[in-house]
Amino acid sequence: MLIFGEPYEASNGMVIITVSRTGWGHRAERPVGIYTVGAEGVTWTPAVDASWHALIGVCTGFAAAVIGTIAVLRRPPWPEMTERVMTALAQARIAESRHR
Incomplete structure (x- = not known):
């Protein structure tokens, strides 16, 4: 379920509305x-979880390091x-060639 926050008016006249999602169970x-929202129109800016x-x-x-290590340590089939x-x-x- 989406939760819309209280509108906040910035000093430049833009109105900012936060959007969050409720967690399952007791999660935050x-x-x-x-x-x-401004004079130019409405824009959506998604929140990016960098972590x-x-x-x-x-x-x-x-995973790449493990696969590389396994490839180096394992003897090749040839x-x-x-x-x-x-x-x-x-x-x-x-x-x-001498015996021929």
């Missing part, structure tokens, strides 16, 4: 935004291609 009201946006950003970063292995493969190919 949450701001939704404000209506600004919610920050929480989503932190959770996304944490064979290990170190310098020693590559040298051994090259020597095996040279030896095989």
Whole structure:
């Protein structure tokens, strides 16, 4: 349910009306935004909960860090291609070409 606050007249002649939403159960009201009424017309300005946006950003970063860590720590399914292995493969190919 939306709750409209008492109209407040600012010093520049604009009238500001706050809008909030009741919480479920015993939760407090949450701001939704404000209506600004002036000579130019009525404008709606939504209230932005920056803490919610920050929480989503932190959770996304944490998930990316966990996935990256798992990808680095897990051994890949293909064979290990170190310098020693590559040298051994090259020597095996040279030896095989000599036997033909």
